[in-house]
Amino acid sequence: MINEEKSAIVLLSGGMDSTTCLALAEHQGFRCYGLSFRYGQRHDVELRAAKRVAAAYTLIDHLVIDFDLRQIGGSALTLDADEADLTVPKDRDEDYIGQTVPPTYVPARNTIFLSFALAWCEVLGVRDIFIGVNAMDYSGYPDCRPEFIAAFEQLALTATKAGAEESVRTRIHAPLMAMTKAQIVRAGLEHGVDFSLTHTCYDPDADDRSCGRCDACRLRLKGFSEAGVDDPIAYVVKAGVDG
Amino acid sequence: MINEEKSAIVLLSGGMDSTTCLALAEHQGFRCYGLSFRYGQRHDVELRAAKRVAAAYTLIDHLVIDFDLRQIGGSALTLDADEADLTVPKDRDEDYIGQTVPPTYVPARNTIFLSFALAWCEVLGVRDIFIGVNAMDYSGYPDCRPEFIAAFEQLALTATKAGAEESVRTRIHAPLMAMTKAQIVRAGLEHGVDFSLTHTCYDPDADDRSCGRCDACRLRLKGFSEAGVDDPIAYVVKAGVDG
Numbered sequence: 001m002i003n004e005e006k007s008a009i010v011l012l013s014g015g016m017d018s019t020t021c022l023a024l025a026e027h028q029g030f031r032c033y034g035l036s037f038r039y040g041q042r043h044d045v046e047l048r049a050a051k052r053v054a055a056a057y058t059l060i061d062h063l064v065i066d067f068d069l070r071q072i073g074g075s076a077l078t079l080d081a082d083e084a085d086l087t088v089p090k091d092r093d094e095d096y097i098g099q100t101v102p103p104t105y106v107p108a109r110n111t112i113f114l115s116f117a118l119a120w121c122e123v124l125g126v127r128d129i130f131i132g133v134n135a136m137d138y139s140g141y142p143d144c145r146p147e148f149i150a151a152f153e154q155l156a157l158t159a160t161k162a163g164a165e166e167s168v169r170t171r172i173h174a175p176l177m178a179m180t181k182a183q184i185v186r187a188g189l190e191h192g193v194d195f196s197l198t199h200t201c202y203d204p205d206a207d208d209r210s211c212g213r214c215d216a217c218r219l220r221l222k223g224f225s226e227a228g229v230d231d232p233i234a235y236v237v238k239a240g241v242d243g
Numbered sequence: 244m245i246n247e248e249k250s251a252i253v254l255l256s257g258g259m260d261s262t263t264c265l266a267l268a269e270h271q272g273f274r275c276y277g278l279s280f281r282y283g284q285r286h287d288v289e290l291r292a293a294k295r296v297a298a299a300y301t302l303i304d305h306l307v308i309d310f311d312l313r314q315i316g317g318s319a320l321t322l323d324a325d326e327a328d329l330t331v332p333k334d335r336d337e338d339y340i341g342q343t344v345p346p347t348y349v350p351a352r353n354t355i356f357l358s359f360a361l362a363w364c365e366v367l368g369v370r371d372i373f374i375g376v377n378a379m380d381y382s383g384y385p386d387c388r389p390e391f392i393a394a395f396e397q398l399a400l401t402a403t404k405a406g407a408e409e410s411v412r413t414r415i416h417a418p419l420m421a422m423t424k425a426q427i428v429r430a431g432l433e434h435g436v437d438f439s440l441t442h443t444c445y446d447p448d449a450d451d452r453s454c455g456r457c458d459a460c461r462l463r464l465k466g467f468s469e470a471g472v473d474d475p476i477a478y479v480v481k482a483g484v485d486g
Contacts, residue, residue: 067310072359074366108362111402115358116315119351123317142407151398158394159354164385 007031007060008128008173009117014049016198016220017132017176020188022057024175025130027191033124034062035117039109040070040078045208049199056197065116069106076103077202088203090213102140102215104202110143114152118170122160127170134176134184149174181223189229196232205236212237250274250303251371251416252360257292259441259463260375260419263431265300267418268373270434276367277305278360282352283313283321288451292442299440308359312349319346320445331446333456345383345458347445353386357395361413365403370413377419377427392417424466432472439475448479455480 008030010022025032034057036050047064054062070078076087087103110133117129133144142148149172162168176184188195200220201210210217212235221238224231231238251273253265268275277300279293290307297305313321319330330346353376360372376387385391392415405411419427431438443463444453453460455478464481467474474481 063314065310065314067308069362071306071308072363072366074362105404106362107365107404108358108402111361111398112355112358115351115355118354119312119317119349120315122350123315142404143402145401145407148398148401151394151401155354155391155394155398158388158391159351159386161348161350161385164388 009033010130012036012050014046014199019053019198020184021130021132023191023193034059036064038066040068045199052197075106088214130173132176133174136180182226185223185227209234209236252276253373255279255293257289257442262296262441263427264373264375266434266436277302279307281309283311295440318349331457373416375419376417379423425469428466428470452477452479
């Protein structure tokens with residue numbers, strides 16, 4: 001299955017989506033580079049999960065790029081803990097999640113992530129990027145929609161040497177785009193994902209247990225529940241969206 | 244002239260182009276935020292120039308974002324000194340400069356820079372970004388062309404909350420796009436730019452003197468020469484493109 005000449009960069013956050021995305025990229029025959037970011041997120045549990053996932057796969061290389069989006073601000077995910085506790089929405093109804101852009105949105109985050117991936121692509125001569133965005137349960141984030149992915153592909157064509165000189169397209173793969181969380185759980189399990197390695201919660205406790213109440217936890221728990229599978233990670237409250 | 248409600252983010256490298264760009268943005272009535280990057284460039288003289296320039300203007304704020312593109316590699320500008328000395332082209336003919344993408348190209352650099360600017364725009368509620376790219380003397384960099392700027396504007400429309408929810412456009416101003424270096428010198432002087440604050444060279448010596456021989460120096464010296472103005476910065480060799 002593995003083709004030496006077919007390689008891709010996979011954005012790896014350590015969440016269930018990016019991990020499933022990596023498994024799907026490997027299944028499609030890509031040898032993968034992992035790209036993660038320490039961007040000033042409150043919890044390093046996310047990055048530790050990314051490293052666990054990276055270690056579970058045979059990545060060609062795994063790069064962690066550092067920068068501090070707290071300098072720019074604008075998101076509950078990069079606030080100090082005291083402020084964030086007041087700001088990360090909890091126990092929201094399923095119907096409400098996704099209707100507006102929540103305070104956990106990090107401005108232009110996927111644009112920044114894909115820009116670094118594009119730079120690495122150019123250096124490596126790689127023409128494929130995988131990103132685990134998904135528009136079904138997308139929590140109202142503008143940079144998780146197909147229009148955004150298409151616009152970034154167009155940008156890549158004008159922004160790079162290979163694009164400008166040889167019209168070589170960089171393809172942005174978003175295989176989870178049209179999946180529900182339940183479908184992602186099933187796709188992951190089908191392709192051997194160990195979800196116990198992954199982390200999703202916006203507000204874990206000191207023992208890395210997921211809160212079970214933020215939008216991210218509720219969507220994840222709903223996905224596992226609908227897939228009829230037990231979520232193997234530890235929760236403080238494991239009520240799910242309907243609980 | 245200054246309108247409290249009209250503000251913009253200006254990408255500020257400390258070079259003659261971004262400094263002129265800032266002067267033109269102020270002239271157009273924008274109150275400006277400066278955005279600079281410490282991205283692993285070999286010489287901190289560039290960032291010191293950006294800070295000198297920032298101090299000479301009445302910026303609302305000046306942010307320096309740190310990340311290390313040496314992790315990604317691919318450019319003579321982020322190599323260690325020994326390697327770079329072999330790689331930064333010197334004494335190239337004017338006709339040759341701009342014909343191919345040179346080793347001083349930093350992959351996807353302007354994409355990364357504009358992505359951070361876009362994030363800051365969203366947080367500040369600012370809708371205008373100024374970037375001093377120019378396609379005339381653009382040294383063959385793909386991300387200095389009008390197509391690239393247009394593609395980034397389109398991306399911004401899909402990537403942001405304001406773009407997605409209210410179709411608010413983020414405008415990328417590139418006022419130097421169609422200017423020659425000589426025209427940039429003249430425009431800068433007309434709008435009060437102190438070029439002695441600026442830095443351009445890819446390979447300065449230990450005393451911050453510009454080499455006078457790299458593509459950047461040759462284009463700068465040619466610009467001053469054609470504008471009939473003396474370049475006030477210190478050079479090791481001040482021969483210019485025709486010297």
